[in-house]
Amino acid sequence: MLEEIRIRGLGVISDAVLELGPGLTVVTGETGAGKTMVVTGLALLFGGRADSSRLRPGVDSASVEGRLLVNCSSATAQAVIEAGGDLDYDGSDSDGSLVLRRVITATGRSRAVAGGASVPATVLARLAENLVAVHGQSDQQRLSQPSEQRLTLDRFAGVDLADCRAAFSRWRAAVAELARRTGTARELAREAELLQHGLAEIARVAPQPGEDVELAALAARLEHSDALRVAARTAHDALLGDPDDPAGDVPDVQTLIATASRALNQVAGTDAALDQLSTRLAELAAAATDIGSELAGYQAQLEADPARLAAVHERRAALNSLIRKYGDGPRPSGVDAVLDWAAEAAQRLAAADTSDEALATLAAERDQAAARFTEAAAAVSEQRRLAARQLSELITAELAGLAMPAATVRIEVRPRHPVESGPQVVIGGQPAGAGPDGVDEVEITLRPHPDAPALAVQRGASGGELSRVMLAIEVALAGTDPVPTMVFDEVDAGVGGRAAVEVGRRLARLARNHQVVVVTHLAQVAAFADRHLVVDKSVAGGSGDGGSGGVTRSDIRSVTGEDRLVELARMLAGNDSAVAREHAAQLLEAARADIARLDTARLDTARLDTARLGGAGQGEP
Numbered sequence: 001m002l003e004e005i006r007i008r009g010l011g012v013i014s015d016a017v018l019e020l021g022p023g024l025t026v027v028t029g030e031t032g033a034g035k036t037m038v039v040t041g042l043a044l045l046f047g048g049r050a051d052s053s054r055l056r057p058g059v060d061s062a063s064v065e066g067r068l069l070v071n072c073s074s075a076t077a078q079a080v081i082e083a084g085g086d087l088d089y090d091g092s093d094s095d096g097s098l099v100l101r102r103v104i105t106a107t108g109r110s111r112a113v114a115g116g117a118s119v120p121a122t123v124l125a126r127l128a129e130n131l132v133a134v135h136g137q138s139d140q141q142r143l144s145q146p147s148e149q150r151l152t153l154d155r156f157a158g159v160d161l162a163d164c165r166a167a168f169s170r171w172r173a174a175v176a177e178l179a180r181r182t183g184t185a186r187e188l189a190r191e192a193e194l195l196q197h198g199l200a201e202i203a204r205v206a207p208q209p210g211e212d213v214e215l216a217a218l219a220a221r222l223e224h225s226d227a228l229r230v231a232a233r234t235a236h237d238a239l240l241g242d243p244d245d246p247a248g249d250v251p252d253v254q255t256l257i258a259t260a261s262r263a264l265n266q267v268a269g270t271d272a273a274l275d276q277l278s279t280r281l282a283e284l285a286a287a288a289t290d291i292g293s294e295l296a297g298y299q300a301q302l303e304a305d306p307a308r309l310a311a312v313h314e315r316r317a318a319l320n321s322l323i324r325k326y327g328d329g330p331r332p333s334g335v336d337a338v339l340d341w342a343a344e345a346a347q348r349l350a351a352a353d354t355s356d357e358a359l360a361t362l363a364a365e366r367d368q369a370a371a372r373f374t375e376a377a378a379a380v381s382e383q384r385r386l387a388a389r390q391l392s393e394l395i396t397a398e399l400a401g402l403a404m405p406a407a408t409v410r411i412e413v414r415p416r417h418p419v420e421s422g423p424q425v426v427i428g429g430q431p432a433g434a435g436p437d438g439v440d441e442v443e444i445t446l447r448p449h450p451d452a453p454a455l456a457v458q459r460g461a462s463g464g465e466l467s468r469v470m471l472a473i474e475v476a477l478a479g480t481d482p483v484p485t486m487v488f489d490e491v492d493a494g495v496g497g498r499a500a501v502e503v504g505r506r507l508a509r510l511a512r513n514h515q516v517v518v519v520t521h522l523a524q525v526a527a528f529a530d531r532h533l534v535v536d537k538s539v540a541g542g543s544g545d546g547g548s549g550g551v552t553r554s555d556i557r558s559v560t561g562e563d564r565l566v567e568l569a570r571m572l573a574g575n576d577s578a579v580a581r582e583h584a585a586q587l588l589e590a591a592r593a594d595i596a597r598l599d600t601a602r603l604d605t606a607r608l609d610t611a612r613l614g615g616a617g618q619g620e621p
Helices: 035-045 075-082 121-131 137-143 146-157 162-183 185-205 211-223 225-240 253-265 272-301 306-326 335-351 356-401 463-480 497-510 561-573 578-616
Strands: 002-010 013-019 024-029 061-071 095-105 110-114 117-119 132-135 408-415 424-427 430-433 440-447 485-489 515-519 531-540 551-559
Touching (some): 024 035, 035 061, 035 095, 075 095, 110 121, 137 146, 146 408, 146 440, 146 463, 211 225, 225 272, 356 424, 356 463, 408 430, 463 485, 497 515
Parallel strands (some): 013 551, 132 485, 485 515
Antiparallel strands (some): 002 013, 002 061, 095 110, 531 551
C-alpha cells in the first residue's frame, strides 16, 4: 500500500507531498492545475519511460519518491533484497516500509533506487506488477485491441499458458527441423558423408585421451636410454658406491655420512643443539639409501628396445595425422581436440541425417507435438469459454448499476481465423490459427439497448460508455487482481449525472478491498472519497493571470470539513455560492449513507461467514 508520494520538479509541480492511506483517495483541481502529473509521477516511480519534456521549466532534474507498506515475506520484499535493497522493518509486525525513488534529468538520463540501492528502472517495473495497477485513457485505447481483450479474459479466468506455450514451441521446433532437413537434403547428405569419413578415420586409430602426451614422454625415454642409464649409474655409485668395486678409492656419500655420524655420536648427550644435528644426519643417511635403491631399480627397467621405439614413432605419426586434420580450432590441443571434434561431429551427423527413417521419426515427433499443443489449446479454450459467460454476466450487471440498465455485454470466444502461411491445427473439425496463446480470438461486444446491434466494444461504444465498460470490467476483476493499489486517471471521462454517482459508488466498493486513487473532475465521484486531495495552481511574480511575467506552480493539499465543501461546490457549479454548497452537502450526505450501507453489508457478510465457519466444526457429540 502506498503511504506517501513526494513529487519535485515535475510539470507545474515544484515540490508537493501526497499523503495517502487505505480506502478511496480522490485528486481534484482546476483544469491545467497538474492533476495528471500525479499519475505521471506514479508511472515514473514504477519504471515508466523517463521523458525530460515533463520537467518543470528551469530545473535540471525532477524526482518522485514513494513510501510503501510491504509485507516482509512477500515476493516484492524478496525482489528488493535480491536487487541489493532493504526494507525498514522493526520486527514488531509483518510489514516493513519500502522507499522507491526515480530521478530524471534534463539530458534524459534517469536513476532508480529501491530500498536504498541503485537499480535499473526495469526492477521498478517488475515491482509494480505486484504493487500497483494504473488505469487511464490509454487503457480504454488498449481495451479496443483484441489482444488486450483476450488478456482481460485470461486475467479473470486465471488462465495459465505455460503448458500451451511450451507445447507450441516444441511443435514449431519440430516443424522447422523437418523442413530444414527436407529442404537441404542434398547439402546435408554431403555434410553427413564428410562427417562419416572423419569419424571412421578416427575410429580406426582409436586415440585415447592424453595419449599423445604419454607417447611423447615414452619416445624420449627410449631414444635416450643409454644416456639415462649412465646418469643413473653414476648417481647411484656416488651415493652408495660401485657394487662391482667395493674397494674403490673415491668415498661415496653413504661412507662420508657414516664418518660424520660416528664423530657426533662420541659426544652424544653433551649438547642438545648438536644432538639435533646428529638426528638430521641420520635422516640424510636414510634418504641417500632410499634414493640409491630407486636409482638401481630405474637402471634395471631401463633397457634399449628399438622395436618398441619404432612402434611408438608409428603410433605418434598416426595421431599427429589426426591432429593436423581435426585438431584445429578453439579446442584443447592434441588428441583431446580430435576427440572433441569427434563428439561434435557425431551430434552434427545425427542432425544431418536425411534418411527415410530419420525423416519419418521427425514427422512422428512433429505430429505428436502438434497433438500435445492441440490438447493444451483445447483445454485453454474451454476455460476461456466458461469464464467468458461468467464475466459477461458480471459486466452486464455492473453496467445496469452504471446507468446502462438495458446494455448487454457479451464476450465472444471463437477459433482464430487461420492464415495460409501460418501455423494451424484442427479443433472440433475446424481449422484454427495457432499461436503461443492458443487458438482463440476474443472479442468484447456491447449492445447499448435491445434495439441496437451487438458491435465490438471499440466500434459500438461512445467515450462515456467505454469508460463505464472499463470500470465495470475492473469491478468484476477486483477479486482476481492481486495488486493492493489501483489508480484511475479520469476514468469517468464522458460520464455525468446519475451515471457519475454510480461510478463513485463502484470506486468506493473497490476501495473496500483495495487502496484506490482516482484523478477525477466529477463531484459525484469525489463525494465518495475517504481522503480528498486538491491540486491548486498559482502564478507568482506576474499579473496573476498566467501571463508571460509569472511562474506557474501547483501544490497539493488535503481538504476536510468546510474546505471540502468548497471544493465540491467548485466542481459542481464553478463557484462557491450558497446553492452550490448546499448541493455539495447533499452529495456528501448521500455518499456517506451509501458507504455506510456498503460497510454494513460487508460486516453482515463477514459475520455470516464467521458463523458458518464456527458451526462447521461443532457437530453432534
